[in-house]
Amino acid sequence: MNGLAEKVKYWNPYLGGALLGLLLFLSIFVTSHGLGASGGVNRIAVAVEDLVVPEHVDKTPYIAKMAGGDRDPLAHWLVWEVAGIMLGGFVSGLLRGRVKVQTYHGPQISPHSRWAYAFVGGTLMGYGARMARGCTSGQGLSGGAVMSVGSWAFMFAIFAGGYGLAWFVRRLWQPEA
Amino acid sequence: MAPFDLVSLLGVTGSYFIYLAIGFAFGFILESSGFGDSRQLAAQFYFRELRVVKVMFTAIVVAMILIFWSTALGLLDYDQIWVSPTYLWPGIAGGLIMGIGFIIGGYCPGTSLVSAATLKLDGIFFLLGNITGMVIFGETAGLINTFWNSGYFGTFTLPELLHLETGIVVVLVTCLALGMFAGFEWIRGLIYGRAK
Numbered sequence: 041m042n043g044l045a046e047k048v049k050y051w052n053p054y055l056g057g058a059l060l061g062l063l064l065f066l067s068i069f070v071t072s073h074g075l076g077a078s079g080g081v082n083r084i085a086v087a088v089e090d091l092v093v094p095e096h097v098d099k100t101p102y103i104a105k106m107a108g109g110d111r112d113p114l115a116h117w118l119v120w121e122v123a124g125i126m127l128g129g130f131v132s133g134l135l136r137g138r139v140k141v142q143t144y145h146g147p148q149i150s151p152h153s154r155w156a157y158a159f160v161g162g163t164l165m166g167y168g169a170r171m172a173r174g175c176t177s178g179q180g181l182s183g184g185a186v187m188s189v190g191s192w193a194f195m196f197a198i199f200a201g202g203y204g205l206a207w208f209v210r211r212l213w214q215p216e217a
Numbered sequence: 218m219a220p221f222d223l224v225s226l227l228g229v230t231g232s233y234f235i236y237l238a239i240g241f242a243f244g245f246i247l248e249s250s251g252f253g254d255s256r257q258l259a260a261q262f263y264f265r266e267l268r269v270v271k272v273m274f275t276a277i278v279v280a281m282i283l284i285f286w287s288t289a290l291g292l293l294d295y296d297q298i299w300v301s302p303t304y305l306w307p308g309i310a311g312g313l314i315m316g317i318g319f320i321i322g323g324y325c326p327g328t329s330l331v332s333a334a335t336l337k338l339d340g341i342f343f344l345l346g347n348i349t350g351m352v353i354f355g356e357t358a359g360l361i362n363t364f365w366n367s368g369y370f371g372t373f374t375l376p377e378l379l380h381l382e383t384g385i386v387v388v389l390v391t392c393l394a395l396g397m398f399a400g401f402e403w404i405r406g407l408i409y410g411r412a413k
Contacts, residue, residue: 061279124240161322162346172311190303201316
């Protein structure tokens with residue numbers, strides 16, 4: 041029994057992809073920017089830091105650019121896009137009865153160890169996204185559609201990293217062999 | 218001609234509502250496509266579900282073609298749109314780290330927002346990890362500054378790299394995506410048999 045067999049009604053991926061492509065185009069057409077997520081999350085992280093240790097933020101060059109002195113890291117379009125993503129995801133989930141407290145995990149691991157792996161993976165992802173100057177949305181989708189060379193190299197690197205490690209961590213996701 | 222200067226048209230606050238609306242549609246599409254579920258995303262790397270590749274590359278091809286047409290028709294000024302500059306080495310290294318984070322954590326930053334918004338605890342832990350990783354990068358960015366700025370090519374696009382007309386590259390990328398869809402389906406068939 042694989043964990044995906046339960047009846048979930050998701051859109052056909054080609055339909056979802058086509059709509060996402062249309063949205064990405066409209067975003068670029070109207071605003072000149074594609075879609076983004078990690079940049080907004082980063083600004084929220086910096087805002088929290090600025091609240092706790094403002095003097096330290098002023099002295100750290102990379103974050104001072106966003107929050108040094110009187111600068112408000114939240115006064116940026118990406119922060120609003122992140123708020124929209126959460127709202128849109130919530131409404132979509134609500135309409136389909138998918139808003140409920142639960143943990144998605146592979147059949148061989150417990151929810152508690154899944155939380156630990158999610159946190160560790162998320163930390164790597166957050167670090168990598170800043171190093172790459174964008175995430176799957178900002179670099180991958182948006183840079184991919186405008187044919188940026190760096191974005192295409194980045195995308196293949198993500199898939200290389202994921203596929204390269206997948207076999208070694210198959211216990212996290214795959215049913216028992 | 219597009220794109221528009223939203224701030225002078227709508228004011229700063231008005232422009233934020235456009236981005237809120239774009240984000241709303243983005244989150245809605247991600248959740249509807251199954252991207253709030255880490256198992257759906259991770260299954261891509263075992264060829265069990267191919268949603269990640271299908272959604273992502275369909276979106277890229279559709280947007281790319283629409284951008285190309287609207288530029289060719291003179292509706293969109295390509296020089297005004299944001300093309301992320303290429304920093305080759307940190308892009309590749311960051312991508313590899315993200316790929317590793319993806320298969321361990323089960324999400325990427327955008328999909329974890331959707332997952333957290335629908336109260337999935339693994340999505341919330343992933344998002345907390347995200348924030349932690351970003352703070353670590355911000356605090357230590359000075360240590361890798363040289364590397365972080367290496368492989369800089371500025372705005373550098375595939376047609377420039379390949380010395381081909383943009384239209385030709387649009388066709389090539391479309392064919393690449395179609396080939397990937399077929400290739401991934403073929404591999405899934407080999408591993409799991411024809412019936413899903």
